[in-house]
């Protein structure tokens with residue numbers, strides 16, 4: 001059969017699998033003794049064949065390929081997350097520290113709770129400490145003792161019960177505190193900035209030859225962290241974003257020439273705006289940081305909105321906070337402004353658009369009714385408890401992290417890759433970005449749902465404008 005031949009040819013060309021190696025405590029402590037995983041004697045687990053993940057269980061990073069293209073030199077794969085048959089910690093000797101850093105994200109409390117529950121129930125660990133208010137908490141406050149009882153209902157609460165902050169990353173003092181307090185497992189929950197900090201902590205721990213496992217649990221409401229499928233809390237945030245879009249839609253369609261304008265989170269990536277647009281279907285135009293746009297002239301935002309107002313009487317516009325930042329006029333001082341973590345401070349693209357829209361309408365349609373209702377649900381979409389899907393995701397994430405640490409891995413992150421929980425080198429995650437690819441199918445879906453201009457090629461495809469496009473028949 002032709003297909004069998006094709007399959008044979010393909011397997012001949014099948015590139016080798018390159019497994020991303022993970023740092024392990026035995027790299028620095030080769031004589032460290034392993035012991036049987038206490039799960040073996042846990043009354044709630046009956047380890048059967050396949051229960052323990054082994055070093056040959058891997059997850060492929062990419063699962064979609066174009067067979068007609070030259071194969072890449074190797075498939076990249078990551079170790080599958082899960083309990084290992086042997087562990088490198090005696091439960092009684094574990095002193096775990098958990099810290100949350102950066103902005104809020106639905107599910108942070110669930111991750112903390114499940115780290116405590118997993119360590120306590122699965123592995124019998126009792127010394128679990130919460131670091132208060134982000135990285136600075138390592139050296140500026142007393143840790144809180146965490147117990148099953150204390151964290152019992154934390155998964156129902158938004159925010160982080162440990163509190164969080166930006167800035168305050170003092171590497172020497174943080175690692176001094178880890179050393180002085182005798183922490184040997186450090187669980188760091190945070191976004192891209194936090195992960196970059198975690199890499200430095202891991203490297204310093206190695207440099208000082210401390211027997212400490214460091215793991216990162218990626219938290220980012222706007223899904224800007226690469227390699228993993230998505231971050232926890234993202235789905236919850238998209239659901240909340242949709243409520244804002246619905247409200248904007250109601251306001252817009254109840255007005256005469258009404259524009260509903262919603263600003264959503266997304267500093268450098270427009271995933272929340274994109275997903276909320278795709279699922280809401282009320283959106284006429286979605287603006288994201290990965291795509292430049294312009295307001296007036298052929299193919300611009302305003303002529304497009306004018307057409308929509310003429311056709312439908314209203315329009316809904318969704319804009320990610322990082323969109324248009326290069327277009328909004330700003331002073332030299334504003335250009336330099338940074339938050340405590342060093343992130344650039346953005347100007348309010350929603351407020352700016354609202355003003356520009358009003359000016360444009362007053363200029364071009366004097367005396368005609370026009371309304372812009374601007375909704376900025378920024379903190380509402382992230383300060384809520386996680387939904388059911390995100391809650392179970394947080395649980396698996398936390399337990400995966402614990403299994404990896406107990407097995408002696410360090411300098412790693414757990415996260416789902418193509419739906420399978422995996423262990424990824426921390427450094428790779430800290431460096432990987434997850435931007436919206438405006439050239440791929442997902443963005444094409446957005447454009448097919450909204451029919452919005454692409455702000456680049458519109459004139460080329462406008463049949464009424466062929467002379468200026470250079471297209472000849």
Ligand SMILES: Nc1ncnc2c1ncn2[C@@H]1O[C@H](COP(=O)(O)OP(=O)(O)O)[C@@H](O)[C@H]1O
Nearest residue numbers: 102103166167169190191192193194196197341
């Ligand atoms: N490059 C970096 N090196 C070390 N620490 C960093 C770095 N970037 C950010 N941090 C620290 O990580 C923490 C969170 O960073 P931030 O950017 O505010 O949030 P997020 O982790 O959610 O992106 C802060 O304490 C900040 O000082």
Ligand SMILES: O=P(O)(O)OC[C@H]1O[C@](O)(COP(=O)(O)O)[C@@H](O)[C@@H]1O
Nearest residue numbers: 102103104191220221222265266267
């Ligand atoms: O006012 P804050 O707490 O600095 O938070 C605002 C920022 O936090 C975020 O929600 C998330 O950012 P991080 O992932 O870097 O924490 C951004 O989208 C937003 O600009």
Ligand SMILES: [Mg+2]
Nearest residue numbers: 102191192193
């Ligand atoms: Mg960030």
